[in-house]
Amino acid sequence: MLENSLRRAIDNTQLLLLYQPQIDLVSGELVGVEALVRWRHSDLGLIAPERFIPVAEESDLIERVGEWVLNQACRQASDWLARGHVFGRMAVNVACRQYHRQGMVPVVERALAATGLHAEALELEVTETLLMEEMSLVVEQMCALKELGVRLSIDDFGTGYSSLAYLKALPVGKLKIDRSFVRDIPGAPDDMAISSAIIALANSLQMQVVAEGVENQAQADFLLRAGCRHAQGFLFSEPLSPEAFENYLRLEPRARLPD
Known part of the structure; x- marks a missing residue:
């Protein structure tokens, strides 16, 4: 159907x-x-x-x-x-x-x-x-x-069963931490360890790293301390219609192109 x-x-x-x-x-x-x-x-x-x-x-x-x-x-x-x-x-x-x-x-x-x-x-x-x-x-x-x-x-990095060896063969500039590893931070030591490892890996390879599903300030604070510079999630904004996002663009600090 x-x-x-x-x-x-x-x-x-x-x-x-x-x-x-x-x-x-x-x-x-x-x-x-x-x-x-x-x-x-x-x-x-x-x-x-x-x-x-x-x-x-x-x-x-x-x-x-x-x-x-x-x-x-x-x-x-x-x-x-x-x-x-x-x-x-x-x-x-x-x-x-x-x-x-x-x-x-x-x-x-x-x-x-x-x-x-x-x-x-x-x-x-x-x-x-x-x-x-x-x-x-x-x-x-x-x-x-x-x-x-x-x-x-x-996207959804860390959820697959892949070898890290492929990272050096791919022209990839960014890793995105899956929301499943962010959801229970800071109360889940395993998720904190996995997120920190992904961030460290990305930084060592000179890749950007973005955390998905950030919903509260405690999660954002932990990710920033761990070395994650960029994030998305309900803490900042829910997904918006084109009209609502245009209003967001008018109100929020001016955007910049990421490095």
Whole structure:
């Protein structure tokens, strides 16, 4: 039922993007924004991606959903920049099968050309699962994307079963600490140890590190002490509609492009 409804949803523009800011924990400045897809179902209401993305991945719909998300995010970013809003980089999640079946390079090139967005303003997030499924194919495409100027990051880092050896082979500039390791900080010693290890690894490799799911000041304080400079989560803002995010841009400290 969901698969058939999702197919109609793509055609009937029932998908939408929300935008969550990424914040510098020291200065409070905006350093980036992540585009998050939602499905506005006529009967079921707003459906989170955890429910429908797996359905899309098991069918032939994930390429269509992924390309729509990328184009919409690039279009919105280009529009904000044209009106003088600065937000760092626009981060977009990429599904495994987008790399395997379509190849991401031509998809990204089309999106940038169609929207006029500069590649330097775009960041693609991939998961460890994707990286380990077909390493040689992914590395080749990621290198080509970096040549375009697109920034690449590993999402949900620490949740996969991968070898750390792949990090030196990938043109990746950022690791994102999964919210499952942040949720119980500072009351969970194991999560604190894992988060600290990821931060130390990223810093030693001269990568940026971003913590997801930061909901309270105690979590932010611990992460900053551990060496994590950037974070996103409800402590700073829930995911916002395009209109609400534009208001946020007017009110918050001016953004800067992360190093």
